[in-house]
Amino acid sequence: VDEIVPYEREETPFNITVVDIQDFGCSEDSGPVGVCKVEVYYLYDADNESWGDSWVLYATNTTLITHPDGTADNWTLSFDAPEGGGYYRFKSIAYDCLGNVEQPPFYHGTYDAECEVIKDRVPPVVTKVDGEPSYPKPAGEESIYVLKWDTPIYVTVVDQPDPDNASGVDELYITFEVPGPGTHWEPITEWTVNDPGINGYYNISYTFILDDYKDIPEFSLEEGVLYHMYIKAIDAQGNEVEVKAQKFVVDETGPVTDVSVDCTHAMPFNVTVYATDAHAGVHTVTLYFRYSAEEDGGGDRSWSEWMVYDTYEWTTYENATSHVFSFIWNPDDGYYKPGYYEFYAYAEDNLGNSNGIPTNETTAQAECYVEPIEEDFNGDGMVNVLDLYYIIANWGKNESSPDWATVQIYDLSGNGVIDALDIYALVAKWTG
Numbered sequence: 001v002d003e004i005v006p007y008e009r010e011e012t013p014f015n016i017t018v019v020d021i022q023d024f025g026c027s028e029d030s031g032p033v034g035v036c037k038v039e040v041y042y043l044y045d046a047d048n049e050s051w052g053d054s055w056v057l058y059a060t061n062t063t064l065i066t067h068p069d070g071t072a073d074n075w076t077l078s079f080d081a082p083e084g085g086g087y088y089r090f091k092s093i094a095y096d097c098l099g100n101v102e103q104p105p106f107y108h109g110t111y112d113a114e115c116e117v118i119k120d121r122v123p124p125v126v127t128k129v130d131g132e133p134s135y136p137k138p139a140g141e142e143s144i145y146v147l148k149w150d151t152p153i154y155v156t157v158v159d160q161p162d163p164d165n166a167s168g169v170d171e172l173y174i175t176f177e178v179p180g181p182g183t184h185w186e187p188i189t190e191w192t193v194n195d196p197g198i199n200g201y202y203n204i205s206y207t208f209i210l211d212d213y214k215d216i217p218e219f220s221l222e223e224g225v226l227y228h229m230y231i232k233a234i235d236a237q238g239n240e241v242e243v244k245a246q247k248f249v250v251d252e253t254g255p256v257t258d259v260s261v262d263c264t265h266a267m268p269f270n271v272t273v274y275a276t277d278a279h280a281g282v283h284t285v286t287l288y289f290r291y292s293a294e295e296d297g298g299g300d301r302s303w304s305e306w307m308v309y310d311t312y313e314w315t316t317y318e319n320a321t322s323h324v325f326s327f328i329w330n331p332d333d334g335y336y337k338p339g340y341y342e343f344y345a346y347a348e349d350n351l352g353n354s355n356g357i358p359t360n361e362t363t364a365q366a367e368c369y370v371e372p373i374e375e376d377f378n379g380d381g382m383v384n385v386l387d388l389y390y391i392i393a394n395w396g397k398n399e400s401s402p403d404w405a406t407v408q409i410y411d412l413s414g415n416g417v418i419d420a421l422d423i424y425a426l427v428a429k430w431t432g
Helices: 385-393 404-410 420-427
Strands: 014-018 035-045 056-061 075-079 086-096 113-117 125-130 134-139 142-147 153-158 169-177 192-195 203-208 227-235 240-250 256-261 269-276 282-292 307-313 320-327 339-349 366-370
Touching: 014 035, 035 075, 056 075, 125 227, 125 240, 153 169, 169 203, 256 339, 256 366, 269 282, 269 339, 269 366, 282 320, 307 320, 385 420
Parallel strands: 142 240
Antiparallel strands: 014 075, 035 056, 035 086, 086 113, 125 153, 134 142, 153 203, 169 227, 192 203, 227 240, 256 269, 269 320, 282 307, 282 339, 339 366
């Protein structure tokens, strides 16, 4: 078999040619009897390292025409690489018409010619998917992915072109870059084989978290710094792909909040919550409040537990925003509960980071004192028989009464005397 040029064959089938076909005969007197048959054999090895001796008959030609001088025309045949990509050696064996068989050595000792059938010239395909939590922060026409240290990142590498012809993934690297010179490629040496294909690593996957790479000196990843993540894969054929997987930033910090109150001393009144988050953006704010009916008296009031008033959610990216809650608390189905109120804003970003649910030790961010309505004499938020009692108990008192300065609050009609008109005014606000 003639030398195969070029040695590397990128497509199949390709032609091989048996040359120098000749029968020399046993002596000058008898002359050649002619070549009646030629066989072509191949030997295959996947990695060019362990050839063995399992020759396979590929083709036989019994239609050769021998010329008077014992030679025959060259025989060209198509070879389709039955074993797929890899390394092939060839030899041809000729038989004369008396059954004598050609003996080694062949052109290269044990074989005539060799070649490599390239399995693939296409680099692997790398895909990356972020697990949860992650958030694509808008940045012009692209996104910056906001991640946490423990966000799982799933990498899949599929070699090309298909399981039967891919040379297999051989090397996998990852790097994280900030603007500046130099790149350190960290090798990944352990992965999961999803589909071995014919060469062991056709389809592989690798799962990691950023915390795995945080303390590698060449990276020293920090929260809040913008990085570019690159993944590089090389197959056994040397085909290489470098993928700019994404821009990302790590965010482990909750939003910052503040509260302002338009305290009119009556309900409802507006409570404005302000929230900022530098990276993942504000997702929700929840207004908490607590209540006390006590005057301070120079000491601490006794407060209720913190209670949730309402929550607001943003559906678009917001890194600095506010929301106004109209606040009224009416636990007893009256008008509202007079007394002292404190407020705190809890916020979560789009990764679930928060500034913390308030506890008994939490300092309030705003406060307001709410006075009872005029008809609610006992300040319980209701207008009922308990308030009617005060009118009846002071019935008939007028501006000349010695305690008028104290009891005139029961003169709801303002006519200078506590009488039936005040009962009518109270009943008009009756809650029961």
